[in-house]
Amino acid sequence: MTLTQLKYLVAVAETGHFAEAAQRCGVTQPTLSMQLQKLERSLGIVLFDRRKKPVEPTEAGATLVAQARRVLHECARLEGLAQEARGTVTGELRLGILPTLAPYLLPLVVPRFLRRYPGVHLRVREATTAQLIGELVGNGLDLGLASDHEPHAALLSQPLFREPFVAFLAPEHRLAPHREIPTSALHVSDMWLLSEGHCLRDQTLRLCRGGELACGTRRSLHFESGNLQTLVKLVKQSGGMTLLPLLATLDLSDGERRTYVRPLVPTPQREVWALTSRTSAQRPLFRAFITTVLEALPENLAAL
Structure with missing residues (x-):
């Protein structure tokens, strides 16, 4: 053997x-x-x-x-x-990351990390927070980047950064004339949502009036997605609004930001954490990856 x-x-x-x-x-x-x-x-x-x-x-x-x-x-x-x-710093790092974070953070971090540590093989998988925790506890992952999680006895957690949410809404939306949108004006009935299991969905619902039961009552189409880009396209083509983490707006053009994006007041935020098993073997890799994440963050994101 x-x-x-x-x-x-x-x-x-x-x-x-x-x-x-x-x-x-x-x-x-x-x-x-x-x-x-x-x-x-x-x-x-x-x-x-x-x-x-x-x-x-x-x-x-x-x-x-x-x-x-x-x-x-x-x-x-x-x-x-x-x-x-x-x-x-060499070896394999199995990284799990939220699907609402991966498309926006990884392009900033991965090229820099692999240039700096060419001896590392990085394996990345998208998963919800609950799935990440299960995989970390079961030793299926080495490192998880998550948000809105409950402490777990088998895991160590390190806060990384705070990320604001912004409103992404159609030009004809009732709140579009506002330069800043009060969170008290948000209502779930005209909000496109991620599907259940995504922590961003739960964070959005906590900000909205009307509760989850009201979802979709003002539209003939009730649709929930596991992909933020699908929600962005729905807003552009069908109206309504959704909430986006700030990193998801970095690839928008200046014109798209002026047309669709509005800040929220007071500014809601999510905290992004690095999670690892208490018995994990890859401490040097963790530290190297986390350091690279913090170095690659845009200036308008606050490191914790």
Whole structure:
């Protein structure tokens, strides 16, 4: 039994496909399949039910996958401790990030981070806050960037920055004549919302009058999206309004800002936090990535 075999075992369990697992591990599918067959022979058990699509671990295989994750995690901790002693930053960083943050923050951070640390392989996945916490606790992620979260005993959290919200509304909207929009004037009935599970949806609803039950009562179309850009297009094409975090407005033209964007008073904000497992092995990588995030922030965002 080798660590490489355990890595292949976990990759197949997570992807459900031998080809995808091989691609993730940087080997050919025959190489990965051969190593897993060797592992099955040495253990004397079948690890995967290959008749199912996607493939699934057998009952015995699922037990070994869980143990393999723990073994690989402890090996990563050893490497992390060695990196700290050497003062180097290399390895893989599995990052989870909110879909309302990823398209706007990552282009500012990732190129700078990878230029500075070419020995790091960065794997990024978008997920809601609840999903991020579950993956961090289960060692499926190394680092999460989240907002509006409850403290968790298994996680360490570090505040990063505050991000204001702005109103994005159609020119014919009832509030468009205002140069600044009072939050007391917001009503959920003419607000395009993200779908349930997104913390930005919950933050928007807390600001609005009317409550969630009123949502959509003034429009013939009631639509909820998991994508902020879809909401932006709905406002442009169908009217109404939505709330955007400030980073989501950076790519707008000056004309679009004048037409569609209004500040809110008082200014609502969200806090963005970095979350890691208390037992995580990748402390040097965390510090390097978080430092890069703070360096890349626009000047109008307040670091915490």
